[in-house]
Amino acid sequence: MSNHTARLFNFSAGPAVLPLPVLEQAQRDLLALPGVGMSVLEISHRSKPFEEICFAAEEDFARLAGLPAGYKVLFLQGGATLQFSMVPMNLLPAGGQADYVDTGVWSAKAIQEARKVGQVNVIASSKGTNHDRVPAAAGIRPTAAPAYVHMTSNNTIFGTQFHFVPEVAPEIPLVNDASSDIFCRPVDFSKFALVYAGGQKNLSIAGITVVVVREDLLERAPQEIPVYLRYATHAKERSLYNTPPVFGIYILHLVLRHLLAEGGLAAAGARNERKAGKLYAAIDGSGGFYRGHAQPDSRSWMNVTFRLPSEELEKRFVSEATAQGLDGLKGHRSVGGIRASIYNAFPEAGVDALVGFMSDFQRRAG
């Protein structure tokens, strides 16, 4: 990597890799948007050029998602962390209860924040097996009349993912933290009442959070919660109540157009399944040298977690991979070992490079 502008393969869990054509367009237009004469970093959020970008992002998001009528798409700030609080503040009435499915660190944080607002029932948990799976569909049984059911569709740290949508009665709002797998494949948004996602993995950059919310939920929040934290505030003003994360919305719009041009979510799903399949095949074909953390039916398409025979070998693996331009492979301390995050924009060539490296490393070390 002698050329300092050469790009590595970035396996980071997030913020994560963006599509190269998006980066190139952002770079080309960074001093002045074509026909506008100002940088997108400088234009007023009340200007016509920015309104066009913001509303186009909203519409392209709905189109790509196949969003039914009756939903709002909001561009907020504060990440999933702020959503952990906004969801119960908006949807959990005084004296009410909410059901949560616990599939790891991020679910646990969501539960902790919800408990500040009201009663939380943990209706299913994978804690007993160090979150190596998501609960089976039959094991997710909501209580009698919860304000909502909350799930986390992909778990970056443990490398697990829901490959089904839990069944809940139609009158119970299903809420999903889709921060790390939104738009990884087609999804039926009509099954969800609210979906939120930090922008820094599959959508855009750090600093923008997208919330998709069914309109009938908007007015549930008490009037006395902070104005910024009410979904209704932002829905009413189409994300322009206050200054939004302008550049994050701009990058989101470029990413959405890129996804649409590349064949939409069906094509994205096919690419992601193929990419993840190659890595899991490398793990399964290693004769036990590489051991996946996630149980096969819960394996994530976005974060592939595995161990080696010893921590010493894991260290060597990360260090040699880094030297070969395969960056960000060190696993989270909760699981240890290796984590390869391969979000939508992660190039298949990088997966192939890692598969090659894994085989080579095993031959030398195994």
Added chain:
Amino acid sequence: MSNHTARLFNFSAGPAVLPLPVLEQAQRDLLALPGVGMSVLEISHRSKPFEEICFAAEEDFARLAGLPAGYKVLFLQGGATLQFSMVPMNLLPAGGQADYVDTGVWSAKAIQEARKVGQVNVIASSKGTNHDRVPAAAGIRPTAAPAYVHMTSNNTIFGTQFHFVPEVAPEIPLVNDASSDIFCRPVDFSKFALVYAGGQKNLSIAGITVVVVREDLLERAPQEIPVYLRYATHAKERSLYNTPPVFGIYILHLVLRHLLAEGGLAAAGARNERKAGKLYAAIDGSGGFYRGHAQPDSRSWMNVTFRLPSEELEKRFVSEATAQGLDGLKGHRSVGGIRASIYNAFPEAGVDALVGFMSDFQRRAG
């Protein structure tokens, strides 16, 4: 403006103009940070290269501000709007009272959010004169023992600015919304307990909020408030509790280095005073054709507001100015007329161009 990459003079009230060398460096390095091999839009906030940027921004901020020991600099999200809530949630205990100085639309919003948390005393207001001035120093008298006193040092909509720091007893924390004038000149931060500023005017881009807080205030917040909204959460983790607005912090760091290289806040203050002085001289020298909204001793260095003899002339003024590449001059509906926002990075050549246009317009229309 036939070349579509030509840059206009951007008089927008915010998001606002950035220093051209900052934009040029961001553009040059957008595909891959030198020596890093990944775009700053993609790097992990837990990576060493980003930690270096983030901590350097913190340190350069403190150096530029001349910040005494005992303060923390935090990089948050949600803009001043979220601070309107975070300040009382952190600093106003149950049953306590806070004093607010009302100098316009943004103060009023801060007051509205604080009233959701506790009792608010409006101890001075310029509402009676449509906020054409800030209250005189002698008119700002805190109540007996408020939890804090809150002020708004610059008022973008009305074009007024405090040119003094109100006197409050040393045991009363003084809180300032400096969103639109932070770093416009040297300021004695030791007089304030907490200063906050949305990033999109003098500091960086939209989507980052900087908070400077005295350490002794950090633990005042009740434990049960949302984790994202506690200043202590972010102070403890040096703004890395959750994924921060990475690109906003990067641009902030470039802006801070640019300000330091250009002579720091003393030099910025001299430039700003000269720029504003030219516009106010043009108003005062127009024989009444241009009428400033702000009283002379409250005139803002950042936002210059004025009226013309008729709304029809004002419309023509804006439309002809826009055609000449002077963009964003339409005033806010609360004041009407013209608003020229000339933040730190606004070039003096743009001020000269506007002064020339004003003189030319008056000759043709007056």
